Structure formats: structure tokens, C-alpha cells
Amino acid sequence: MAEDPKLQPTVEFRPEGAERQDEDRREGLAGEPPRKTEPRSRSAGAILKDSVITALIALALSGPLVGLVMAPGPSKALEIQQRWAPVVLIVALVFVGRLLLNLFVWRKQPQGRSQHRTAAVSPRPSLPAIGTFATPLLLVLSIGLPILVIYGAPDQSRYVLGVGTLILTYVMLGWGLNVVVGLAGLLDLGYVAFYAIGAYSYALISTQLGWSFWICLPLAGLLAAAFGVILGFPVLRLRGDYLAIVTLAFGEIIRLVLLNWTELTNGPAGINQIPRPSFFGLPFTAGPGGFAATFGLPYSTNHRIVFLYYLILALALITSFITVRIRNMPIGRAWEALRYDEIASRSLGINTTNVKLTAFAIGAMFGGFAGSFFATRQGFISPESFNFMESATVLAIVVLGGAGSQLGVAVAAVVMIGGLEALRNLSVLKALFGDNFDPTQYRLLAFGLVMVAIMVWRPRGLIADRRPSVLLRDRKPAGTSGMGAA
Amino acid sequence: MGAVAEAILKVEHLTMRFGGLTAVDDLSFQARRGEITALIGPNGAGKTTVFNCITGFYKPTEGSVALGQSANAFAGLHAALAQGARHSPGGDLHLLERMPEYEIARRARVARTFQNIRLFTGLTALENLMVAQHNSLMRASGYTLGGIFGLPSHRRGTQAALDKSAYWLEHVGLIERADDPAGDLPYGAQRRLEIARAMCTDPLLLCLDEPAAGLNLRESEELNQLLRFVRDQHGTSVLLIEHHMGVVMEISDHVVVLDYGRKISEGVPAFVSSDPHVVAAYLGVEDEQVEQATGELS
Numbered sequence: 001m002a003e004d005p006k007l008q009p010t011v012e013f014r015p016e017g018a019e020r021q022d023e024d025r026r027e028g029l030a031g032e033p034p035r036k037t038e039p040r041s042r043s044a045g046a047i048l049k050d051s052v053i054t055a056l057i058a059l060a061l062s063g064p065l066v067g068l069v070m071a072p073g074p075s076k077a078l079e080i081q082q083r084w085a086p087v088v089l090i091v092a093l094v095f096v097g098r099l100l101l102n103l104f105v106w107r108k109q110p111q112g113r114s115q116h117r118t119a120a121v122s123p124r125p126s127l128p129a130i131g132t133f134a135t136p137l138l139l140v141l142s143i144g145l146p147i148l149v150i151y152g153a154p155d156q157s158r159y160v161l162g163v164g165t166l167i168l169t170y171v172m173l174g175w176g177l178n179v180v181v182g183l184a185g186l187l188d189l190g191y192v193a194f195y196a197i198g199a200y201s202y203a204l205i206s207t208q209l210g211w212s213f214w215i216c217l218p219l220a221g222l223l224a225a226a227f228g229v230i231l232g233f234p235v236l237r238l239r240g241d242y243l244a245i246v247t248l249a250f251g252e253i254i255r256l257v258l259l260n261w262t263e264l265t266n267g268p269a270g271i272n273q274i275p276r277p278s279f280f281g282l283p284f285t286a287g288p289g290g291f292a293a294t295f296g297l298p299y300s301t302n303h304r305i306v307f308l309y310y311l312i313l314a315l316a317l318i319t320s321f322i323t324v325r326i327r328n329m330p331i332g333r334a335w336e337a338l339r340y341d342e343i344a345s346r347s348l349g350i351n352t353t354n355v356k357l358t359a360f361a362i363g364a365m366f367g368g369f370a371g372s373f374f375a376t377r378q379g380f381i382s383p384e385s386f387n388f389m390e391s392a393t394v395l396a397i398v399v400l401g402g403a404g405s406q407l408g409v410a411v412a413a414v415v416m417i418g419g420l421e422a423l424r425n426l427s428v429l430k431a432l433f434g435d436n437f438d439p440t441q442y443r444l445l446a447f448g449l450v451m452v453a454i455m456v457w458r459p460r461g462l463i464a465d466r467r468p469s470v471l472l473r474d475r476k477p478a479g480t481s482g483m484g485a486a
Numbered sequence: 487m488g489a490v491a492e493a494i495l496k497v498e499h500l501t502m503r504f505g506g507l508t509a510v511d512d513l514s515f516q517a518r519r520g521e522i523t524a525l526i527g528p529n530g531a532g533k534t535t536v537f538n539c540i541t542g543f544y545k546p547t548e549g550s551v552a553l554g555q556s557a558n559a560f561a562g563l564h565a566a567l568a569q570g571a572r573h574s575p576g577g578d579l580h581l582l583e584r585m586p587e588y589e590i591a592r593r594a595r596v597a598r599t600f601q602n603i604r605l606f607t608g609l610t611a612l613e614n615l616m617v618a619q620h621n622s623l624m625r626a627s628g629y630t631l632g633g634i635f636g637l638p639s640h641r642r643g644t645q646a647a648l649d650k651s652a653y654w655l656e657h658v659g660l661i662e663r664a665d666d667p668a669g670d671l672p673y674g675a676q677r678r679l680e681i682a683r684a685m686c687t688d689p690l691l692l693c694l695d696e697p698a699a700g701l702n703l704r705e706s707e708e709l710n711q712l713l714r715f716v717r718d719q720h721g722t723s724v725l726l727i728e729h730h731m732g733v734v735m736e737i738s739d740h741v742v743v744l745d746y747g748r749k750i751s752e753g754v755p756a757f758v759s760s761d762p763h764v765v766a767a768y769l770g771v772e773d774e775q776v777e778q779a780t781g782e783l784s
Contacts, residue, residue, distance in 0.1 A: 322634065325633070325634050326630060326633075326634070329623075329627055329630055329633040329634075329640075330616075330617075330619075330620050330623035330624045330627055330630070330633075331624065331630045333609070333613060333616055333617050333620070334617060334620050336606070336608070336609060336613075337606045337609065337617040339608075340605075340606035340607055340608055340609065341604045341605070341606055343543070343600075343604060344600070344604035344605070344606065345617070346543075346587045346588045346591075347541060347543075347587060347591055347597070347598050347600075347604075347684075348588075348591055348597070348617060348618045348620065348683070348684075348687055349588050349589075349590075349591030349592035349620065349621050349687055350588055350617070350620050350621075351588045351592075352588065358630075466608060466667075468609070468610045468612070468613055468665060469613060469616075470612060470613060470616060470644075470648070471610075471612070471664075471665050472612050472648070472651075472652060472655075472661075472664035472665055
């Protein structure tokens with residue numbers, strides 16, 4: 001670390017609080033895993049030894065985890081069965097992979113290392129460049145997807161659009177939580193509570209009062225926002241870990257209330273026959289007066305699926321649009337200021353209570369919108385759908401995507417949700433590991449691997465660069481924008 | 487002392503106890519309008535505690551801290567104290583010990599900096615100054631709603647805030663680095679940026695906690711110029727804590743010396759620097775002299 005002069009001056013005057021965490025994070029970025037600091041040009045023996053050690057570690061881990069299985073034996077009692085073929089395969093893969101990495105990848109970077117390190121300190125310049133064309137690309141792709149699959153792969157369209165809708169739901173949830181976690185820096189582990197409140201508000205209002213989706217949607221959002229404020233009040237004084245624990249508890253409380261308040265929520269049986277959304281009053285039915293008949297189209301069940309897809313796409317885009325707008329406004333800057341230093345914010349006359357409450361309320365509102373969409377799409381909801389795993393998934397999407405980055409969150413949602421879905425279908429693996437191999441059982445393993453990988457290579461998330469909310473050089477004539485070291 | 491300017495800040499019988507420790511003990515002093523008042527004293531004398539009481543980060547155990555925004559504001563001080571009100575009926579006198587810290591910055595217009603710089607490190611220098619103008623920007627943006635719909639008042643407000651930010655960046659010599667993250671600036675520049683950020687709140691009283699700490703000779707000379715500029719061009723009164731005697735003696739109009747939470751001397755810099763109590767507090771004295779000095783004080 002000593003050879004990088006840029007890091008030196010800040011070390012003596014180490015700031016406090018969030019700044020300090022930020023610096024620690026940067027240093028974490030610059031720090032290397034120990035193996036990489038070894039001398040580069042190693043003998044064949046050292047490489048072999050390294051690979052063998054890694055393979056032994058893989059053996060020690062996969063032996064008990066993969067090699068031994070509890071299964072009912074001939075006498076119907078549980079007994080331990082052995083299967084060593086996959087273990088051998090895993091160990092061999094690790095050995096060869098490590099060998100190849102040693103030979104071809106890590107070897108070639110003796111000089112490249114130091115450059116790589118400085119690049120890691122300031123966010124890599126290549127990524128924002130990717131961002132400028134990835135955003136429109138993703139947008140066009142997401143808008144064109146229904147047309148693409150309906151004409152390209154009609155038999156798969158239901159499934160693909162279903163997955164697309166699921167991903168977009170998580171994108172929307174991620175963007176909503178991004179307001180609270182990414183911008184205001186308030187770690188919220190109970191975000192699913194607002195999702196549940198939105199879903200139940202929609203379900204109850206529409207089944208009990210019979211109001212249409214377009215009235216229930218804003219109502220559900222407002223109710224969720226109100227609960228965001230209710231949660232916000234008691235936790236205003238809390239920060240960091242303490243806040244995380246209270247929000248976690250809040251998420252569980254909401255789930256338990258939904259489970260036990262049988263008169264209102266029907267308990268574990270949930271609420272079914274939730275009205276499906278109509279196309280602005282036209283139901284998606286086969287008969288006259290339906291969507292297909294009115295527009296003179298042949299009736300197809302795809303209409304509703306495509307409509308739902310575009311509905312969540314629109315909701316997600318509205319979420320993003322509003323978030324981006326707010327970020328460039330005083331309240332958005334106050335959120336970010338709060339993340340860096342709450343005491344300094346207060347010394348500048350910012351009422352941090354209000355700022356936190358708006359962050360909670362707006363994040364909760366988007367969660368509520370997503371919840372009512374979920375309810376109308378499923379037609380059935382129960383407390384089962386709103387467990388802690390959902391909160392954790394959404395939080396993982398925000399953190400892995402890069403807290404504060406809209407594109408990062410979207411990409412992370414595609415990778416996490418879409419990736420898990422893809423694993424479900426990897427029949428290739430079946431051919432490799434035998435018919436008894438069920439890839440879905442390894443989904444969480446893969447999930448964990450992705451998280452570890454991202455945290456090792458991009459500890460601040462996929463897209464960690466921050467775009468300033470306002471720039472002076474835009475407003476001034478060229479020539480005054482002489483920038484120092486960025 | 488020459489023509490005595492009227493007070494802007496009156497601290498009366500201020501006492502702050504932390505459990506059994508009395509950090510500030512029955513302290514009374516004034517800061518005068520349009521002047522630079524320095525608060526000095528050895529380490530642990532209670533200077534920062536006084537600051538935190540004035541800016542609302544601590545609630546004093548006893549005593550009052552009153553800020554008068556106009557010449558005759560203090561006439562209502564005793565009435566306000568007796569009523570238990572936060573502000574005088576005219577609204578130009580504020581009892582800071584009764585107000586939350588963000589109200590002190592917003593209504594009483596007292597701004598502060600911190601001993602260990604507290605910038606928003608990830609935000610750019612410009613954004614730091616924009617955050618300081620939060621309240622006026624919120625009003626201009628119609629509490630965000632007007633901003634979402636792009637009302638002209640929001641655009642005008644933003645432009646005005648940008649102009650003010652640019653003005654202060656220019657004056658602290660950071661205009662070239664306006665769009666760099668504040669955390670990437672050199673130490674001296676961060677100190678200046680923090681002062682600029684405090685000035686962006688349009689304060690009547692600017693409280694600086696050791697602004698010259700860690701600055702080199704040239705930088706502290708620049709700081710002196712900046713503080714004179716703030717006082718002379720903007721009419722902002724300055725209250726500063728400083729250990730750097732070069733700065734204190736050169737720019738202060740009035741010096742208050744604290745030791746063990748008590749005021750041991752007060753006056754113009756030349757008087758204070760030759761006061762035997764001050765010399766004793768800073769350099770230490772023989773035991774008899776301490777007894778003699780404490781006898782005089784009590």
C-alpha cells in the first residue's frame with residue numbers, strides 16, 4: 001500500500017463516522033487477498049503445490065457436503081449413503097481451475113497489479129462508460145421483450161414473461177429500498193413489511209369494497225408510506241446495527257400480525273380471488289366487452305400477461321424516474337448528506353427527523369406499489385410470501401448492485417433473480433452429475449458464490465461510482481473545468 | 487476598548503456537568519456584533535463544551551445562551567427567560583439552550599464548524615455547499631413537489647443557490663475543484679470548504695472550532711484573510727476556539743480565556759496575553775502563586 005502516494009495524506013487525519021467507514025472501505029478495496037502479494041514468477045513446483053492445497057481444501061469441504069447423503073435405505077430407515085463421483089469431479093475441477101489460473105491469469109500481472117490497485121481506489125473508469133449505453137440497451141430490451149418472445153418463441157412466452165415480470169418486481173423493490181439504504185444510508189432489514197402492507201391493502205380494499213386497481217394502487221402506496229412513517233418515528237434515534245435490528249423486528253411483526261389477525265387477513269389461509277387488473281376498465285376476458293373483443297383481436301391469455309409485464313415495467317420506471325428527480329433536489333441531497341454525517345447535517349439547519357421520515361415514507365410507498373402489483377398478479381396472497389428471505393433478497397440486490405446506483409440495482413436484480421431462475425433449467429448439469437442431480441438444490445450455493453465473488457472483486461457493489469447531483473462545470477463556460485486528480 | 491459594539495450573543499451563568507465532572511462552571515461572556523471573539527484556554531478547559539452548548543449539541547445544566555438578531559433584542563431577555571419561551575415575542579431574540587440544534591442554525595442563524603472536519607466526504611465540494619442551503623432550497627422547490635414538476639421557482643432557487651455556492655467557492659479558492667468529492671481535497675482545503683459551507687447558511691454568528699488546527703503558515707494566513715473578509719464584507723460575527731496564538735492575537739477583537747471551565751480573563755488580545763492569570767494557566771506556576779491566584783478568583 002505504501003507505493004501509492006495518493007493514499008498517504010489522508011491517513012494522518014482520519015475522520016470519524018461514515019467518512020471513516022468510507023475510508024476503511026477504500027482501503028479494503030486497495031487491499032489484496034494474501035495470495036496475490038506473493039512473488040509472481042513462481043516455479044512449477046510452487047504452482048503445483050498451491051493447486052494441490054486448494055484441491056485438498058475443496059476435498060475437505062465437498063467430501064462431507066456432497067459425498068455423504070442421508071437417504072432412506074432398504075429397511076426404510078435413514079442411512080448415510082456415499083457418492084464419491086461428484087466429489088472427485090469437484091476436486092478435479094478446482095485443481096485444474098486453480099492450475100490454469102496460476103499458469104495463465106495471475107502470472108501475467110506482475111506490473112499490472114499496481115495499476116489495478118490505483119484503479120480500484122478510484123472507481124474504474126470503464127464502468128460509467130458502460131453505463132451510458134447499458135441503460136438505453138436494457139430499456140429497449142425490457143420494452144421489446146414481450147414482442148420478441150411472442151413472435152420468437154410462442155410456446156415459451158408465458159414462462160419468459162413470467163420471469164421478466166418477477167425480475168421487474170424485484171427491480172422495483174430494489175429501487176424503492178435504494179432510497180432508504182442507498183441514498184439515506186438507513187439499513188432497513190424489514191422492507192418486506194411494506195411490500196406486505198401494500199399487497200394486503202390492495203387485496204382487502206379490492207375484495208371488500210370492490211374498488212378498481214387504479215384506485216387501490218395509490219391507496220396501497222399511501223398506506224405503506226403511512227406505515228413507513230410509523231416505523232420511522234421510534235427508530236429515528238437509532239443508527240447502523242440497532243436500526244437494522246429494529247427494522248428486522250418490524251418486518252417480522254407485520255408478518256405475525258397478518259398471520260394471526262384472522263378476522264381481517266384470514267390468517268395463514270391468505271386472501272384469494274383478488275380481482276385481476278383490467279385494461280383501464282376492460283377486463284381480459286373472452287366474452288364481449290373484454291379487452292380482445294373491444295380491440296378486435298383474437299382472444300389470448302397472453303394479453304393479460306403482457307399487460308402485467310408492461311404494468312410493472314411502467315411502475316418500476318416511474319419509481320426510477322421519481323427517485324432520480326428527487327436525488328437532484330434538496331431533499332435528495334439531504335438524504336445523501338445524512339448518510340455521510342448526521343451531526344454536520346443538523347448543524348446546517350437540516351431537520352434530520354423529517355429527512356429520515358421522508359426517506360422511509362417514499363421507500364415504503366414504492367414497496368407498497370410493488371406489493372399491490374404482486375397481489376393483483378398472483379390473485380392470492382398469504383403471509384408465507386412475505387418472510388425475511390424477501391427482505392434479504394431485496395437488500396442483497398441493492399448492496400450487490402452498488403448502493404445508490406439505479407443501473408447497478410437493475411443489473412443485480414437481473415443477475416440474482418434471473419440467474420436463480422436459469423439455474424432451475426440447467427439440465428446440462430443433470431447430464432454431468434447424473435439423473436439424481438437436482439440443480440435447484442444448489443441455488444442458494446450459487447447465490448452465495450455470486451455474493452462472495454462480487455464482494456471480493458467489487459466490494460462497493462457492481463456500480464460503485466457516484467454521479468454528482470449537480471455540477472458546476474455544466475453551468476460555466478469551458479476552460480474553468482480544470483480538474484485535479486479525480 | 488474603543489467604541490463598544492452591542493452584543494450579539496450573551497452567555498449567562500452557563501454550567502455544564504457530565505455526571506460528577508463540571509466541564510463549564512458558571513460562565514458568563516458576550517460576543518459582540520461585527521467582531522471576532524476568540525475563546526482560548528489550555529486543553530480540557532471546556533471550550534468545545536461551550537461551543538456545543540451554544541450550537542445546541544449539548545443542553546446546558548444551568549444558565550442561558552441568548553442570541554439577539556437586532557440591536558434592541560436583549561431588552562426582552564429577562565421576560566423571555568421568565569416565560570420559559572424559546573423566542574422573544576418580537577422573534578429577534580433566541581434562547582439557544584431551549585432550541586434543537588437544527589433550529590439554532592435555521593432560525594437563530596448560528597453556523598458552526600467542527601474540530602475534526604465533518605464534511606460530506608462522498609459529495610462534491612459544490613454539493614456540500616448546496617446541502618447547506620437546504621432550507622431555502624426546500625422552500626423554493628415547494629417542498630419537493632414543485633421541483634418534481636419543474637416549477638420555475640425551483641429553477642430560480644437552484645440557480646441562486648448555485649451562484650451563492652460559486653461565490654463562496656471562489657472566495658475560499660476551491661472553484662477549480664468544485665466537482666471533486668470533498669474527501670479528496672487536501673486538508674487545508676477541507677477546512678476552508680467547511681467554513682464556506684457554514685457561510686452558505688447565511689449566519690449572523692459563525693462559530694469556528696479550531697479552524698487553524700493542522701494548517702501551515704501560509705494556510706493560516708489565508709484563513710485570517712478569510713475571517714476578516716467574513717467579518718468586514720458580510721457583517722458576520724465570529725466566535726472561534728483556537729490554540730494557534732498567531733491567529734488569535736492577529737485577528738481577534740476580543741479574547742475570552744477559560745481554564746477548568748471558568749473564565750479567568752477577558753479583554754483585547756494585548757491585555758489578555760500579558761495577564762498573569764493567563765500566563766499561569768498556560769505555563770504553570772509555583773504552588774504559592776496558584777493558591778494566590780485561586781484565592782483571587784473565588
